[in-house]
Amino acid sequence: MLHxxxxxxxxxxxxxxxxxxxxxxxxxxxxFLGPNGAGKTTTIKMIVGLLKPTSGTxxxxxxxxxxxxTEAKSILGYIxxxxxxxxxxxxxxxxxxxxxxxxxxxxxxxxxxxKYLDFFDLTEAGDKLVEGYSHGMKQKLIIxxxxxxxxxxxxxDEPMVGLDPKGARQVKQLFRDLCQKGTSxxxxxxxxxxxxxxxxxxxxxxxxxxxxxxxxxxLRQQADHEHLEDIFLELTGDTHLEQLSGMMAxxxxxx
Numbered sequence: 001m002l003h004x005x006x007x008x009x010x011x012x013x014x015x016x017x018x019x020x021x022x023x024x025x026x027x028x029x030x031x032f033l034g035p036n037g038a039g040k041t042t043t044i045k046m047i048v049g050l051l052k053p054t055s056g057t058x059x060x061x062x063x064x065x066x067x068x069x070t071e072a073k074s075i076l077g078y079i080x081x082x083x084x085x086x087x088x089x090x091x092x093x094x095x096x097x098x099x100x101x102x103x104x105x106x107x108x109x110x111x112x113x114x115k116y117l118d119f120f121d122l123t124e125a126g127d128k129l130v131e132g133y134s135h136g137m138k139q140k141l142i143i144x145x146x147x148x149x150x151x152x153x154x155x156x157d158e159p160m161v162g163l164d165p166k167g168a169r170q171v172k173q174l175f176r177d178l179c180q181k182g183t184s185x186x187x188x189x190x191x192x193x194x195x196x197x198x199x200x201x202x203x204x205x206x207x208x209x210x211x212x213x214x215x216x217x218x219l220r221q222q223a224d225h226e227h228l229e230d231i232f233l234e235l236t237g238d239t240h241l242e243q244l245s246g247m248m249a250x251x252x253x254x255x
């Protein structure tokens with residue numbers, strides 16, 4: 001569903017993404033992990049068409065995001081980490097606006113909007129202005145808008161930011177249900193526990209390069225650790241956190 005080949009993004013003397021190659025299969029929940037500044041957000045912005053690659057190709061459902069942008073974006077849903085919504089619209093008006101962008105049938109759009117409002121417990125809030133929404137409510141509305149047109153690929157950056165435990169569980173359930181129906185989800189997150197629990201395969205990027213790619217079991221074999229947090233720290237070389245923890249434990253007075 002998503003195929004990235006030799007993807008490069010350069011800014012003058014800085015090469016932010018260095019020849020990334022990866023594929024996300026139909027119905028797969030793919031986790032994209034990396035330290036701050038590793039190139040995750042740059043890669044995501046190129047996938048969804050917000051940044052133009054220096055070189056390389058990205059295809060979504062067989063459509064090249066550079067040469068066939070309209071076709072590719074018509075089957076793509078994007079959920080950013082920081083929701084931006086026109087706050088003088090109500091929740092329903094926002095979803096109707098999104099539906100118009102995708103030229104959806106009005107009756108179908110209304111039905112699907114209500115489905116997501118019900119799912120996220122936003123039915124009552126749907127007729128209120130977005131400016132009165134909490135961050136978590138805005139995040140739920142953004143997710144609803146991104147899924148309204150039944151995309152074949154959903155790209156999501158930090159999906160649980162601002163959500164309470166119930167909202168986080170709803171989103172996890174929603175993503176798994178989507179994947180079971182054949183939708184692919186490309187998810188970037190700093191929550192390694194969520195990635196370990198949810199993802200079919202995981203890619204780890206560091207300094208613009210994918211340094212590990214595979215199922216959790218395959219990554220365990222590569223790093224010889226059981227938990228994803230330990231695997232991540234081992235592969236990215238962030239062992240100073242473990243060293244600091246050990247130093248603090250050694251400095252603590254004996255009981």
